[in-house]
Amino acid sequence: MSTQRHDTRLDRFVDSYADRTNGMRASAVRALFAVANRPEIVSLAGGMPNIKDLALDVIADNMARLIRDHGAQIMQYGSGQGELRIREKILDVMALEGITAHPDDIVITAGSQQGLDLVTRVFCDPGDVILAESPSYVGALGTFLSYQTEVVHVASDDEGIDPAALRDTIVRLKSEGKRVKFLYTIPNFSNPSGLTQSQARRREVVDVCNAGDVMVVEDNPYGLLTLEGEPQPAMRATDPDVIYLGSFSKIFAPGFRVGWVLAPHGVREKLVLAQESATLCPPVFSQFAIADYLEHYDWRGQIVTYRHMYRGRRDAMLEELSERMPHGVSWTHPAGGFFVWLTLPDGLDAQAMLPRGVNARVAYVPGAAFYADGQGSNNIRLSFCFPPADRIREGVQRLASVIEGELEVQEIFGTRTTRPSRLHGPSVSPDLAS
Amino acid sequence: MSTQRHDTRLDRFVDSYADRTNGMRASAVRALFAVANRPEIVSLAGGMPNIKDLALDVIADNMARLIRDHGAQIMQYGSGQGELRIREKILDVMALEGITAHPDDIVITAGSQQGLDLVTRVFCDPGDVILAESPSYVGALGTFLSYQTEVVHVASDDEGIDPAALRDTIVRLKSEGKRVKFLYTIPNFSNPSGLTQSQARRREVVDVCNAGDVMVVEDNPYGLLTLEGEPQPAMRATDPDVIYLGSFSKIFAPGFRVGWVLAPHGVREKLVLAQESATLCPPVFSQFAIADYLEHYDWRGQIVTYRHMYRGRRDAMLEELSERMPHGVSWTHPAGGFFVWLTLPDGLDAQAMLPRGVNARVAYVPGAAFYADGQGSNNIRLSFCFPPADRIREGVQRLASVIEGELEVQEIFGTRTTRPSRLHGPSVSPDLAS
Numbered sequence A, B: 001m002s003t004q005r006h007d008t009r010l011d012r013f014v015d016s017y018a019d020r021t022n023g024m025r026a027s028a029v030r031a032l033f034a035v036a037n038r039p040e041i042v043s044l045a046g047g048m049p050n051i052k053d054l055a056l057d058v059i060a061d062n063m064a065r066l067i068r069d070h071g072a073q074i075m076q077y078g079s080g081q082g083e084l085r086i087r088e089k090i091l092d093v094m095a096l097e098g099i100t101a102h103p104d105d106i107v108i109t110a111g112s113q114q115g116l117d118l119v120t121r122v123f124c125d126p127g128d129v130i131l132a133e134s135p136s137y138v139g140a141l142g143t144f145l146s147y148q149t150e151v152v153h154v155a156s157d158d159e160g161i162d163p164a165a166l167r168d169t170i171v172r173l174k175s176e177g178k179r180v181k182f183l184y185t186i187p188n189f190s191n192p193s194g195l196t197q198s199q200a201r202r203r204e205v206v207d208v209c210n211a212g213d214v215m216v217v218e219d220n221p222y223g224l225l226t227l228e229g230e231p232q233p234a235m236r237a238t239d240p241d242v243i244y245l246g247s248f249s250k251i252f253a254p255g256f257r258v259g260w261v262l263a264p265h266g267v268r269e270k271l272v273l274a275q276e277s278a279t280l281c282p283p284v285f286s287q288f289a290i291a292d293y294l295e296h297y298d299w300r301g302q303i304v305t306y307r308h309m310y311r312g313r314r315d316a317m318l319e320e321l322s323e324r325m326p327h328g329v330s331w332t333h334p335a336g337g338f339f340v341w342l343t344l345p346d347g348l349d350a351q352a353m354l355p356r357g358v359n360a361r362v363a364y365v366p367g368a369a370f371y372a373d374g375q376g377s378n379n380i381r382l383s384f385c386f387p388p389a390d391r392i393r394e395g396v397q398r399l400a401s402v403i404e405g406e407l408e409v410q411e412i413f414g415t416r417t418t419r420p421s422r423l424h425g426p427s428v429s430p431d432l433a434s
Helices: A002-008 A029-036 A056-074 A084-095 A112-123 A138-146 A163-175 A199-210 A266-280 A286-294 A300-326 A350-359 A389-413 B003-009 B030-038 B057-073 B085-097 B112-123 B138-146 B163-175 B197-210 B265-278 B282-295 B299-324 B350-359 B389-413
Strands: A105-109 A130-133 A150-153 A180-185 A215-220 A243-247 A259-261 A339-343 A379-383 B106-109 B129-132 B150-153 B179-184 B215-219 B243-247 B258-263 B339-342 B379-383
Touching: A002 B282, A029 B112, A084 A105, A084 A243, A084 A259, A084 A286, A105 A112, A112 A138, A112 A215, A112 A243, A112 A259, A112 A266, A112 A339, A112 B265, A112 B350, A130 A138, A130 A163, A130 A199, A130 B350, A138 A150, A138 B265, A150 B057, A163 A180, A163 B350, A180 B030, A215 A350, A215 B389, A243 B129, A266 B112, A286 B282, A300 A339, A300 A389, A350 A389, A389 B389, B057 B282, B085 B106, B085 B258, B085 B282, B106 B112, B106 B265, B112 B138, B112 B179, B112 B215, B112 B258, B129 B138, B129 B163, B138 B150, B179 B197, B197 B215, B282 B350, B299 B339, B299 B389, B350 B389, B379 B389
Parallel strands: A130 A150, A130 A180, A180 A215, A215 A243, B129 B150, B129 B179, B179 B215, B215 B243
Antiparallel strands: A105 A259, A243 A259, A339 A379, B106 B258, B243 B258, B339 B379
């Protein structure tokens, strides 16, 4: 019977989807990656960490020992909250950023992205408002919107979120009868801006949120990957009501899909219920693999190695940008993390330019992906994490040529560039890998 | 500032939670496990598979080789849909139940539980109706309710769902203006009943659903663990519009948290978007570990080994039940899977009896956990999967004594047993491990 239906209708279920499904943004990350992964293209788009220099022999031996000695435990169902063994070790990681906590207050998640999902699930009804930096992480925006929330960007400058604008925004939204649930922020080496909030600014931001009864959700995947000086104290280090999201994806490796949420006790209980409902328990095998890594591998030394490696790549990118970019292009100077945020001269459209970039064998993420409200059309996120330094330089050179070409077109025709008719893909192309 | 708040209020965030959070059921699995895991207690409660006889040396060696040769790939971010390598191998698994499909139609999930979560997320708005067997899997009910849906149980007999009752229920609900989204069913060796739907019944059920424009979601974690004869064709084998949930938790091991959804193309696309929003990508390391297991280990032979082992345990449980249980107690005779479903004589309350069971050093799951509507008060789910046969026999003996004691009390006082005042925990205690 269904065969007939198949013939007459592409998706039989098209009328059955939930309202939230219509709000899910079709990320073109797959289309972009399909193109950007071609070897001739330098991808400055992806946020994938460079993990190829990990000591795989040591990790392999440790993993084999772990399976031989504890296989029946690490391949079994586990705790909905996550294994105590890894929660205890996570305290050591967070201590590097001044956080003191109890393992009971940690919930393990299937990557930090699931932390975002569970926090939104627990707090947000449709129509609730989430505040975010300008710009903010594309993967978080997608999750927030999938819960039918309204994302409102708060004006930010080089030191982070503007406290006065934050206060005004909260007051305005409340006067409109809206429920403002939390501020989502990446205070260290933000994705995509690369900027870091000063300690004074963090304090002000937390104070404004507390005064307005708005929670603070601090997402901190890059905090330990500082390229200048020591890691800064987290926002959570000074206020135990801050909900903190951590990740092993950048300080070790992302494929295990292990992140965590540190939350006040009552919130933690709700998150565990949500986790049980979502997955029964987060990946057990992965949790033991990472706990073992933290116990038997010089993970602090590995972070130092990562810093050194990423510093070289960042320096290559910043040098090449200042040598090659035409007048009128500006960019951030990140003190850590993975990203540089470019601002093109007025009138250039980063998304319309992308197909020409790919034609010139360089890929990036257009800035509009990092806003829920249409800003960012003349911004670009560049990643210095994955390609080696010489490829980064090549990529920046190619990008500079493309921008120069756009500027020439603009000068001749005195108009905004439009999309070429022949090249449609890749489209919006936010890079999901945080 | 928050310190002051902490002093005066247990959960500062109590007014901030989403409506759905209030609908999250506090499963007492943790409380139960804390008690039931004591070595002196025979737990017939948990649905944990017995994996201790896996060839850990072989798995350890394979895993070490995989990390040495492909570490930088298997520890990296992966596809939101899941890795092609495992999706291709899953076709071999499903072929054992008569399913032909394309790897493009599979989405990998963080355990089959996440498949339930994503399917519900994609299809259900608050107030939508999900139909389920009587009784049905507690973990699914929890997820459905967390999406603020209404679960309606359809009358079922020893052959499965009653097609006439199904038709009547759909007609009645639609006449009430309700949106009935899908039927959730475990056709093979159901959790908790242990019953299997006949092939004729499956066909009727699918036909009734198709006629009523209600999707069928077939959850099949136990189908290959048949203890009598060969595996049956899945519902999906005869109708490609059935949404099929598969799992490695019972045919290999649950700790990897790898399951999958096989869905029609349009639905699959929505599920991938939902997966990216929920986790970016399902556990990559786990997926490669399982793909490697399917390529380098005699996984079909392992399933035969599992069948032999579980058959011995089921036989021990059924024998002991028929020798020990007092008159008036009845139970199912599963041809596969992990579970036997007991019905106590009228007037006995399985949940009220549980503390006396634990006092007698036996644990089980009260039947009410497997209904969303208060049925099941005189039912019990017994698992024969985890303890060895002699412990199962001991557990059944203890349980028989407890039931005899209840019946004596009932005979003397002619009244329903009430809960003892001294022993409160464990409470409802559904066992989340499916």
